[in-house]
Amino acid sequence: MKVDFHCHSNHSDGELSPQQLIQIAREENIKYLSITDHDCISAYHNNNLNTDKLQLISGIELSTYWRKLSIHIVGLGFDINSQHIQNAVKLQNTARANRAGIIAQKLEKKTGLKNILEELHETKIPSRPDFAELLLKKGIVNSTNEAFKKYLGSGKIGDVKNIWLSLQEVIDIIANSGGIAVLAHPLYYKLTNTKLNQLLTDFKLLGGKALEIINGYQNRQKTEYLIQLCQHHDLLASAGSDFHFKSRWNRLGIETGVVKNDSLNWIYDEF
Ligand code: AMP
Ligand code: MN
Ligand code: MN
């Protein structure tokens, strides 16, 4: 069966509209789809989404920290009308807007560009990919990848620490709105095995319920490792493409059949 519990629409830093994502999911025969925009649930505000042939599960990807390390928690299957999740979105977006101002200032100082925020003048709060696009457009870098490498990626000047909700708050908010908290892309944090186990122990103690055992294109070895961690920590298994835009490397949908492990508890059984 094909599922996708992690992808982005143009309500955050994805390219396609929610309806376009759903249309592709239908063509790809995806049975469960969740659109998990960064700190935002407005993809679900459209009541006219045609979800024929698939089950659309509410979703969000919340930014937070674990021991000063920036991590992402996906929330799935919550009530989009819950005050808990709606307040969280407001707080995260205030934090995002403040951070955008600081990133702009820092980039201006470093690159000599002027009025970066005005240049972006978008309807959305600029996220790091928007700053990367601007640096590319202005000829400061030759690719958005280079923009992340030099200016926006981990430890660089535009990687501004932010006052996100805490990990405990994020997990509570998801649970209180009736959803399931998933630790997103566990290998993306480049932790040692010991540290990753510590993160999972803390996540579980705080009320976290699931682990993303597949994130986008991933080799079998990594998947096997994450299955083992998932079972060791007695978490549900989730999987998602983390699709942002069409590329050679990324497409919507994960085939759950690639996991040959009958004792794994998949998250879709909860919906
Ligand atoms: P933000 O949520 O504003 O902190 O932006 C983070 C987003 O930037 C991630 O969700 C990715 O979509 C994107 N991103 C992070 N690192 C890179 C990178 N090295 N190259 C391109 N995009 C990236
Ligand atoms: Mn993103
Ligand atoms: Mn993420």
Ligand code: MN
């Ligand atoms: Mn994501």
